[in-house]
Amino acid sequence: MTSQVSLQLKSPYLVFIAGVDSVHYAKTGLGLVQWCPELVAGQLRFAGNSLDLGVPDMTMQQAADAGVKSIVIGVAPTGGAIDDRWIASLEDAAKLGLDIVSGLHSRLEDFPGVVSAAQSTGVQLINVRTPPKGLPVGSGQKRSGKRVLMVGTDCAVGKKYTALALTKSLQKLGVKATFRATGQTGIMIAGSGIPIDAVVADFISGAAEVVSPANDPDHWDVIEGQGSLFNPSYAGVSLGLLHGSQPDALVICHDATRKVIDGRPHITLPTLPECIDLHLRCGQLTNADITCVGVSVNTSGLPDHQRNTYLQALSDEIGLICVDSVMDSCDAIADYLVSHFDTHSNKEEIGDHA
């Protein structure tokens, strides 16, 4: 029942990059191609745009003919607004029966031509920043399935990347694992999820319960984290997500060179033991057996020759597996996870990710 209130996107996608020719502004499109190539049928670029996501070029008609279900705006210009030059294309998409998916600040509903085109064919205009209606209050009631939540010493320390990498590592082992998205880019990649920081405060943990519903006892939900218990702007979001996820396992995400909270130079970053301890203590409210299984560190700010040494020293110090997810993958954490929880692969179920 609860999964009905999660956002649901229809694939395959046509990634719309229009005239945007900078990689920097096409992170959403690049993320889709990197993490869910199986959902991406192609890209639509305006004539003369040399930016290439490495997937087939398609016209809107070709996409519709190929069975594409959604056009996903894969670019985010400065300001996060929908560009007037895109409107004709978006209207065409709607007329051809494609849902339009946007993660931008400006709303698709504010463009009358797009709205009337969508109404004429009954397609959906989906803004992944807008949470679904009808979210419940969190119950704290124990549910089946295994859950691992990414948490952080701060915001923007690689929680989404780590969750996606860990999901892939688990799936490589043949373990049933699903990435669960709580932010806009994650939702586009997963095709479903809830933008947890946009829900009304009373429903944070309830939304988290919806994002990772009850599942098979040997199935892992790998949940994208948000904010940090140590970031004074967003800690409420993080605590509600922790309680609602009732995780069996935590992966702590960290940036090796960060000393203070992002944008809050007066607040020192917690140490990893402090961070682990507070998360375990708070997490025990909804899962008495919660444990921390590893640390994912962004070491890109360190000199190359120090990166492995840093991770090894950290691992020795805190007694946990420490990896850089980009450099090392999350295979070591995945191995530990399935071994510790005895959720080994059933070889006949390889590929069952739902």
Add this chain to the structure above:
Amino acid sequence: MTSQVSLQLKSPYLVFIAGVDSVHYAKTGLGLVQWCPELVAGQLRFAGNSLDLGVPDMTMQQAADAGVKSIVIGVAPTGGAIDDRWIASLEDAAKLGLDIVSGLHSRLEDFPGVVSAAQSTGVQLINVRTPPKGLPVGSGQKRSGKRVLMVGTDCAVGKKYTALALTKSLQKLGVKATFRATGQTGIMIAGSGIPIDAVVADFISGAAEVVSPANDPDHWDVIEGQGSLFNPSYAGVSLGLLHGSQPDALVICHDATRKVIDGRPHITLPTLPECIDLHLRCGQLTNADITCVGVSVNTSGLPDHQRNTYLQALSDEIGLICVDSVMDSCDAIADYLVSHFDTHSNKEEIGDHA
């Protein structure tokens, strides 16, 4: 600047109790008369209703003539809906230039006659469950003034009552103290505030910063708490409120007979030392000097002869002042607060509550 986004109600009030004749459904009206009699000009009851708040009866015209600025719906029928039989009266109020203030679930904007009457005179329709627009993200930046926050071992343990009682106790000492409301009934009593559990999750701590803005160094904001760090449904709200309030002092509110979290029989209530410890630990993020100054216990569930014994034993055990705010007032906590923080009264400022 920040205080502009807090809800602001105009007094004096006419309390509207209409045909509701049960004390149980008139808690808002009773709270207004108990806690801010100076704001209440009178009550409006329908003919034959014997429920009496103990303030003068007024017709709508008499209220307008007497300078009443707002009609406040002081009753909450089962279901929380606006009763069709009230509409003619509410229209009259708007036509006479009174703002209409409601804390009910149904919205004043859904009654076209009320809306057009309000438009004709330019009065406001204020739903105190709806947060103001334009809330900032919390900054965690230290601000001047003293703040004491009510927190709880659970929801519904007397946080609002304790905050109001402590404000009165401080004001009796001549200390500059302001009650800061974070819930709907509190907002009506205070005349301003933000319904903190109704804001978008990303803005919880920012809303809390707005609720208790910078003030004189010897001024106390007494902040109404919400939820509990130990309630899995609402802990995110509580943590954001704790961080945004950056309190110097905490008062822990507790119910002497409660054993499990309200509505969550599978979750044991924390002990008071556990509760104090987690609050201090989390609160140190935005105020390194946070301290707990007392405990306010609802002992009404105990046999009369055990109540004082219970409070004394608890005080001996945890080394803090323990009172029942209803039975004892909060005078002892107020005395300790001003003595510990050296914010004693300046006799020339008695009565300056802003």
